[in-house]
Amino acid sequence: MANISSGALDAIQTATIEDNQKKQKSSNDKYHFDKLKLFFGEDYYVHGIKISQPTIGDILDIGEAKFYTAISPFINNSTSIRLMLFNLGVENWCKVKDIEVYNLLSQIPEQDYSPLHLIFHDVNFLDYKIVPYTDENSEEQFGLYNPESNILLSENEYMEIAEYIRTIMNIHPKVEKAKGRTTRDWMRQEDQMNLSMKKPDDNSESNLLPIISALTNHPGFKYKLEELKQVKIYQFYDAVQRLQIYEQTHALMGGSYSGFCDTSKIDKEQFNFMREI
Structure with a gap:
């Protein structure tokens, strides 16, 4: 790797992250889901x-680690597995599409993908295999094809x-792209360093437990443990965010009334705990 000053690396990192945050926002905006239907779990x-x-109970019954591992092919993108791609001989992860990431991660030997039935009740999604095809604009694309049902999912439909x-799992992988090889090498080295610092038992830690523990011990949370098992996952994360907004709003109101908070530069919408999440 070429020698680059720490200041230059910081500048590259900042510019890369800012640029890709804009791209990621525009990408996510392409798909519009009815939030009310999401909330009611339709x-x-x-x-x-x-x-x-x-539901939370479904994930509890199947096992949290098993469930998150099973859905990982849909959650990950090329940025989140760029070190794996490099070890497989892929020099530039920026050119790898999400559908290719799905194809790679869904074919890991001896991996248990059976928890996917919690999401796909009527089909075995693993029956869909990646294939190249030509779209209506005569452009080469990747799709997912099920030979048994003779159904082809376009890349856009997969996305x-x-x-x-x-969206329902409240997980949106970050997107980082780098134009030059030097920047890509630096990012991969950073990933390698983070991996080497990771504790061996980090994978055994629960993502849901700290959140559930905090919520069920909060006086404003309405669900008891047994009731929480029936709550759909999107509604659960909505409750998490709504409670955070309520606490922030309550703190702002308290600060404004006490005179310790200058509210003149604060957006008035921040005082509305019923605002859109």
């Missing part, structure tokens, strides 16, 4: 494939499914 359909939301799963 099924969603893409090309006739029904996508359902699991709609992936974004829906990311």
Whole structure:
């Protein structure tokens, strides 16, 4: 790797992150899901494939680690697995599409993907295999094809499914792209360093437990443990964010009335705990 000053690396990192945050926002805005239907846990359909939301109890029964591992092909993108791609001989992760990431991660030997039935009740999504095809504009694309049902999902339809799963699970992988090889090398080295510093038992830690513990011990949370098992995952994360907004609003109101907070430069919408999340 070429020698670059720490200041130059900081500048590259800042510019890269800012640029890709803009790109990521525009990418996510492409898919618009009915938030009210999401909140009530209604099924969603893409090309006739029904996508359902699991409840907290469903995830508890199947096992949190097993469930998150099973959905990882839909959650990850090339940025989040760029070190893996490099080790497989892929020099530039920026050119790898999300549908290719799905194809790679969904074919890991001895991996248990059975928890996907919590999301896809009527089909085995692993029956869909990646294939090249030519679209209506005569452009080469990747799609997912099920030979048994003779159904071809376009890349856009796959992305709609992936974004829906990311939305209900409140997980949106960051997107980092780098134009030059030097920057890519630096990012991969950073990933390698972070991996080497990771504790061996980090994967055994629960993502949901700290959140559930905080919520159930908060006086404003209405669900008891047994009731929480029946809550759909999107509604659960909505409750998490709404409670955070309520506490922030309450703190702002308290600060404004006490005179310790200058509210003149604060957006008035921040005082509305019923605002859109």
